[in-house]
Amino acid sequence: MPGVSLRIDDNEVDASPGESVMQAAVRVGVKVPGLCQMDGVSVVGACRLCMVEVAGTPRPRPACATPVAEAMDVHTDTEQLREHRKVLLEMLFAEGQHVCAVCVANGACELQTLAAQVGVDHANFTPPPSRLTMDLSHPRFGYDPSRCVLCTRCVRACAEVEGAFTWGVAGRGREAHLVADLGRPWGEAESCTSCGKCVSVCPTGAMFEKGTSVGQRRVKRALVSTLTSRRERESAREVLK
Amino acid sequence: MSNGVDLFDLSQKEREAQAAYRRHVLCCGSTACLSGGAQATQDAIEAEIKERGLEQDVRVVATGCMGLCSRGPLVKVRTRGEDDVLYADVDADAGRRIVDEHVADGQPVADGQLSLQHPFFARQERVVLENMGEIDPNRIEEYIARGGYRALRDAVTTMTPAGVIEVVQRSGLRGRGGGGYPAGTKWGLLAKAQSDHKTVIANGDEGDPGAYMDRTVMEDDPHRVLEGMALAAYATGAKHGYIYVRAEYPVAVRRLEQAIRQAKRHKLLGKGLFGTEFEFNVEIRIGAGAFVCGEETALMASIMGQRGTPVLRPPYPTERGLWGEPSMINNVETLANVPTILRRGAEWFASIGTDTSRGTKVFALAGKLENTGLIEVPMGITLREIVEEIGGGVAGGKAFKAAQTGGPSGGCIPIKHIDTSMDYDSLLALGSIMGSGGLIVMDEDVAMPEVARFFMRFCMDESCGKCLPCRAGTFEMYELLDAICEGRATAANLARLETLCDVVRTDSLCGLGQTAPNPVLSTLHYFRDEYEARVVPDTVAAAVAADAGGASAHERSA
Numbered sequence: 010m011p012g013v014s015l016r017i018d019d020n021e022v023d024a025s026p027g028e029s030v031m032q033a034a035v036r037v038g039v040k041v042p043g044l045c046q047m048d049g050v051s052v053v054g055a056c057r058l059c060m061v062e063v064a065g066t067p068r069p070r071p072a073c074a075t076p077v078a079e080a081m082d083v084h085t086d087t088e089q090l091r092e093h094r095k096v097l098l099e100m101l102f103a104e105g106q107h108v109c110a111v112c113v114a115n116g117a118c119e120l121q122t123l124a125a126q127v128g129v130d131h132a133n134f135t136p137p138p139s140r141l142t143m144d145l146s147h148p149r150f151g152y153d154p155s156r157c158v159l160c161t162r163c164v165r166a167c168a169e170v171e172g173a174f175t176w177g178v179a180g181r182g183r184e185a186h187l188v189a190d191l192g193r194p195w196g197e198a199e200s201c202t203s204c205g206k207c208v209s210v211c212p213t214g215a216m217f218e219k220g221t222s223v224g225q226r227r228v229k230r231a232l233v234s235t236l237t238s239r240r241e242r243e244s245a246r247e248v249l250k
Numbered sequence: 251m252s253n254g255v256d257l258f259d260l261s262q263k264e265r266e267a268q269a270a271y272r273r274h275v276l277c278c279g280s281t282a283c284l285s286g287g288a289q290a291t292q293d294a295i296e297a298e299i300k301e302r303g304l305e306q307d308v309r310v311v312a313t314g315c316m317g318l319c320s321r322g323p324l325v326k327v328r329t330r331g332e333d334d335v336l337y338a339d340v341d342a343d344a345g346r347r348i349v350d351e352h353v354a355d356g357q358p359v360a361d362g363q364l365s366l367q368h369p370f371f372a373r374q375e376r377v378v379l380e381n382m383g384e385i386d387p388n389r390i391e392e393y394i395a396r397g398g399y400r401a402l403r404d405a406v407t408t409m410t411p412a413g414v415i416e417v418v419q420r421s422g423l424r425g426r427g428g429g430g431y432p433a434g435t436k437w438g439l440l441a442k443a444q445s446d447h448k449t450v451i452a453n454g455d456e457g458d459p460g461a462y463m464d465r466t467v468m469e470d471d472p473h474r475v476l477e478g479m480a481l482a483a484y485a486t487g488a489k490h491g492y493i494y495v496r497a498e499y500p501v502a503v504r505r506l507e508q509a510i511r512q513a514k515r516h517k518l519l520g521k522g523l524f525g526t527e528f529e530f531n532v533e534i535r536i537g538a539g540a541f542v543c544g545e546e547t548a549l550m551a552s553i554m555g556q557r558g559t560p561v562l563r564p565p566y567p568t569e570r571g572l573w574g575e576p577s578m579i580n581n582v583e584t585l586a587n588v589p590t591i592l593r594r595g596a597e598w599f600a601s602i603g604t605d606t607s608r609g610t611k612v613f614a615l616a617g618k619l620e621n622t623g624l625i626e627v628p629m630g631i632t633l634r635e636i637v638e639e640i641g642g643g644v645a646g647g648k649a650f651k652a653a654q655t656g657g658p659s660g661g662c663i664p665i666k667h668i669d670t671s672m673d674y675d676s677l678l679a680l681g682s683i684m685g686s687g688g689l690i691v692m693d694e695d696v697a698m699p700e701v702a703r704f705f706m707r708f709c710m711d712e713s714c715g716k717c718l719p720c721r722a723g724t725f726e727m728y729e730l731l732d733a734i735c736e737g738r739a740t741a742a743n744l745a746r747l748e749t750l751c752d753v754v755r756t757d758s759l760c761g762l763g764q765t766a767p768n769p770v771l772s773t774l775h776y777f778r779d780e781y782e783a784r785v786v787p788d789t790v791a792a793a794v795a796a797d798a799g800g801a802s803a804h805e806r807s808a
Contacts, residue, residue, distance in 0.1 A: 054562045055717045057757040068756055074562050096753045100722035159715065178557060178715070181540065183725050185715025 015081035024077040031059055031072040034085060041085050042094060042123050044101075044158055044212055046073035049234030050165035056158070058094055058123070061085045069093075094127050102132045104183070106155035107213070113226040114214030120158060141186055146196030149219055150208050154186050157215035163187070163207035166233045175201040206233055257399055260516075264395035269330075271309040273353055275299075276326040278383060279312030280470055281462070281501060282623070283322035287341060288312075291323045294342035298349040308353055314470020316383035318370055319623035326383065327352050338364045369639040370621045375602065377610045378586045379626045381471045387505055390512040393473040399518050401592035402477050406484055406524045414485035415441060418588065420596035422608030427453055427544070427581030428659065428685045429761075430607075430674040433588075436578055439568040440486040443576035448488040451572070451579045452479055453549060454495040454502065457541040458657025459708060461688035463612040464582040466624055468495065468502035471586070472509035476519065476532060478585030481592060483530040486578060491530065493582075494549050496537040506534055541712035545760050546579040548714065559716045560760035581686065583612055603629035607673035611684065617653075617691035618645050629673045633663055636672065637691055648693035652776070656685025658705040658712075659765035661772025662698070681772045683765070698777040699784060702770045703731040709766040720763030723754035727770065734781060740788050744781060748774070 012023050017034045024033040029052070031041050043059035046052060054074035061072045064082035069090065072083075084090070101120065109115045124130075141154035164176040164187070175198050179188040190198035208216040209232040217226050268274070277292040296310050316324045321338035325348060328334050335358050337348060344362055351357045366372075376382070385392035393399070405414050419434025440448060452475055456464040468475055479491045495503050510532055513519040521529040535553045542548045543558040550572050552558035571577025587609060591599045600608045607629040613636070615622050620642030627636065633653055637643065644650050652662040661682035663670060670676050674684045692701065710724040730747045733739035751767035751774075758764045774781060 052562075053716075054759060057717055057719050057759065060757055071562070092749075093753050093757055096749060097718055097722075097757065100726060101718060103726070104722050159718075159721070178559075180715065181542075182710060182713035182715045182721055185721065 013077050013079040013081075015077055015079065015083065017083045018085055022077075026077070028077050029073055030061060030063075030070075030075045030077055030081070030083055033077050034072065034083075039085055041072045042126060043073055044119060044123065045160040045162065047162050047166075047210060047234065049237035050162060050169050050210070053161060053165070056097075056160055058097055060090060060093065062087055062090065091127070095129055098124055098127050098129045099132045101158055102129065105157065111223060112156065112214040113217045113221045113223060114156075114211075115224040117224075117226055117228070118214060119212035140184075144189075144195045145219070146194035147201070147203070147219075148196065149203060150195065150205065150216060151219055152187065152195060152216050153214065156213045157187060158213055159185055159187075160212055162210040162212065163216060166206045166210045170233050170236055171202060171204050171206050173200050173202050173204070176207060209233060257394055257403055260391060261395045261397075264391040268309070268395070271307060272330050273308045274328040275308060275310045275348075275353060276313045276316075276328060276383065277310065278314075278316045278322060278324040278326075280315035280319075280382075280466060282315065282319035283324060286322045288323035290342045291325065291340050291345040295325070295345040295349055298346045299353065302349065302354055304349075304354065311386045312388075313384060314382045314387050315379075315466045315624050317374070317379070317623045317625060318364070318621060320619075320621055321364065321623075324364075324383075327358070329356075334366060336364045336366055337362045370623075370625070370642065373631075373635065373640050374626050375610050375628045376626050377590050377599075377602070378467060378474075378583055378612055379471075379624070380590065381474065382466065382624075383470075385471070387470045387472060388508065390473055390509065390516060393471070397593060398473055398589070399477055401589040402480050402484070402518070403524050405481055405592055406526055406528050411441060411485045411487060414481060414592070417592060417596045418485070421591045421599040422596075422603075422606075423584065423587055423591060423599065424607065424674060425581055426583035426587070426611065426686065428656065428683060430684060433580065433584055436568065436580070437482060437485050439566075440488065440576055440578040443568055445575050447490070447573065447575040448486060449572045449575065449577040450479055450482045450486065450488045450491045451546075451549065451553070451577060452491065452493040452582050452585055453544060453546070453579050454493055454499070454582045455537050455541075455544040455549060456499075456582075456686060457496065457544050457712075458659075458686055458688040459705075460616045460690055461614045461657060461686055463614055463624065463687040465499050465502055467582055467586045467612075468493075468499065469505050472502075472505045473513065474586045474589060475506070475582055476509055476513055478580075478588040479532060480519065480523075480530050481588050482578070482580060482585060484528055488578070489529055489531070491532040492535050492553055492572075493532060494535050494537060494543070494553060496543075497539055503534060503536060510534070540714065541708075542714045542760070542762050545762060548760070549579060550577065559714045560762075562759065583687070604671060604673045606675050607684075611672065611687060613687045613689040615641055615689050615691070617689075618648065618693040618696075619643070619691050620645050627672070630671045632669050632671055634668045636689070637668065641691065644691065644693050646693075648695065651692050651694050651696055652698070654682075654690040654692065654701065654769070655688065656683035656765075656768070657688040658708045659683060659761065659768055660685045660688070661768050662692075662701070662776065664776040681768070681775055683768070697735070698773040698780050699731060699735050702773045703728065703735050705769040706731050706766070709762065713762065713766075717757075717759035717763060719754045719757040720759070720766065723750055723758070723763070724766050726750055727754065727767065731770070734784050737784055737786055739785055741782075741785050742788075744785050 020037040022033045041059045045056040052074045054071040059072040060069035062084045144152040167176045168174045189195040209228045323340050325337045325340045351359050415437045423433040424430040537543050540558045543552045545560045548558045548560045567577045603609050610626050612626045652664045654662045706728045710728045713720045713724050715721045727750050755767045
């Protein structure tokens with residue numbers, strides 16, 4: 010298949026058809042901010058942090074879900090995009106209880122890194138009192154909904170990579186939260202294989218291994234993407250046989 | 251009747267049966283009138299007729315909506331060779347009196363009569379609602395007697411699918427759910443898609459506050475929806491259809507289920523229709539109460555038994571929709587236009603309305619007006635004509651302030667634009683939208699920031715929570731609007747509100763979030779002074795907050 014060439018932030022990029030703008034951008038050193046996107050699981054385009062401007066389209070589009078096209082002209086870091094990202098991140102902080110000083114993920118948190126990258130040093134919004142309680146019913150893992158950014162990486166990893174379909178989202182709007190087995194305590198969720206993939210993909214400290222203290226959460230972020238790419242390679246080999 | 255081709259026979263028989271009665275008493279049995287006691291009225295009328303032994307001569311029918319819902323229960327007396335007489339506010343006693351004087355003695359009751367020449371009726375043009383208030387929605391025979399299913403028969407037996415699409419395209423019909431996408435173009439996209447499992451879906455998940463156009467069509471003329479869907483299916487090569495109805499419309503669900511059974515019995519749905527190879531089946535799917543399921547990708551997720559949240563487009567449903575196969579979603583009102591377009595021709599339809607907005611639009615006329623109810627008007631009519639003539643002017647002698655169209659996705663039209671033409675493009679130019687047909691008129695006493703707060707509360711409650719800008723943004727905007735309405739907000743808060751409008755509109759995933767700021771932007775544009783009048787200096791805001799025993803909203807650092 011012939012490749013396509015496009016411009017991302019004034020860099021010429023060669024890409025394969027089917028690649029996303031986000032994937033192509035990485036190769037020229039442009040890291041578009043994002044939270045819900047992760048290699049190895051499907052794309053949902055829900056966090057809207059990776060919005061980029063594509064010349065000729067009326068509104069910004071999510072870089073993770075926008076396929077590259079010939080002669081596309083993409084800008085990932087305009088003033089408006091920067092301003093919007095900042096507001097979006099501020100809202101994300103205001104939604105939960107993101108207190109780094111007492112979080113297992115301190116120092117290994119994607120939200121924390123993004124905040125530094127985008128320049129969010131305080132929130133203009135009022136964080137609400139925590140509405141949801143922590144689920145510590147699982148023998149090995151815990152889930153703290155007040156640190157959850159609803160990126161649904163865990164939902165997708167559980168369904169698409171582990172095939173267990175334990176996690177789902179319940180509730181609408183600000184009441185949206187994760188549920189195991191349609192609303193059981195995690196420890197009683199019969200479909201859970203305790204594989205820990207959900208914990209490994211969590212960008213914040215919402216899912217953690219029990220026994221880890223502040224700043225101790227060190228997870229294998231690449232676990233799911235590695236598994237997926239190995240499987241793809243393996244099935245390609247099967248086809249060749 | 252065996253193969254649906256003898257529609258004419260059935261129609262003839264029904265007409266003869268109806269003609270045998272000298273008088274017909276049409277009692278509105280639609281939801282609004284029912285809630286006003288229409289059942290008691292009808293029972294009283296029937297009992298009185300029985301008592302007087304007039305059953306052979308007089309037929310009592312529970313019809314669909316007659317339109318002027320604010321004056322219900324409505325009763326219409328139709329006599330052979332005479333003009334119809336309409337009565338308003340008919341309670342059981344008034345119903346008995348109508349039987350005693352008008353039905354029995356032929357002397358129309360003077361009290362409670364409403365002239366059918368009243369502008370509320372005379373200014374309307376009924377296409378979608380042509381059978382409303384005329385037929386018993388429980389009987390397929392009455393729909394057929396008024397020309398129903400003939401368009402389908404003629405299309406299937408004499409036209410090519412492409413020919414049907416061409417007629418719809420030429421009629422200029424645009425989507426009535428709000429977007430205004432040309433129906434013929436959408437049909438063409440599905441027709442082009444290659445698959446044996448195409449689906450057509452009727453979107454009956456009407457959810458705008460105050461709007462009940464689709465509900466009325468589904469409840470009071472269900473066969474029209476089925477015929478429109480069957481025509482869409484024939485034109486596009488779909489064999490299967492779904493009607494997605496919200497659970498809050500139980501009567502619509504019941505009537506549609508009944509209509510499907512009747513249509514199957516008369517071989518108007520199913521296999522081998524009209525002696526051809528054409529087959530089409532319809533199923534009903536009931537929503538679980540989420541406004542967002544009116545968004546087409548969320549609607550499809552809901553049909554498939556998944557959580558009703560939107561997914562990214564493209565791919566569009568006509569490429570990859572229900573069960574991964576090409577699908578097409580049309581609003582109920584869009585589909586309800588189609589049988590009449592096929593029957594009366596594209597040119598006739600295109601002659602109604604404006605150059606870019608052909609045909610009529612049904613509005614749920616609500617708010618501070620003398621007359622409210624369900625109306626169907628040619629597009630291009632001015633807002634002033636709707637308010638002053640059809641609506642009878644603002645109630646209680648108050649002054650008109652603004653009209654809100656398009657519900658939580660729309661905006662308001664202030665008095666200076668009251669002469670605007672009601673069509674897709676004019677409304678868009680004013681910062682509102684045609685929407686699905688909600689039209690709420692507000693008088694001088696209404697505070698616009700409170701209107702914006704009302705709609706934002708709705709969007710906040712109905713946001714699905716999937717994408718961040720809508721989930722968190724509608725909440726933050728609601729909090730700011732609340733602070734403004736309650737006199738707790740500062741100028742900085744107002745500026746923040748405008749920033750949020752921009753972020754939520756630009757960055758949200760689906761139409762719900764992208765349009766959620768519209769009521770704010772529109773009221774800010776036309777009534778900014780009302781917002782500024784409520785904004786207080788920082789020091790006052792702090793004092794108010796201290797009084798309330800907490801810090802002011804949005805002023806704390808995290």
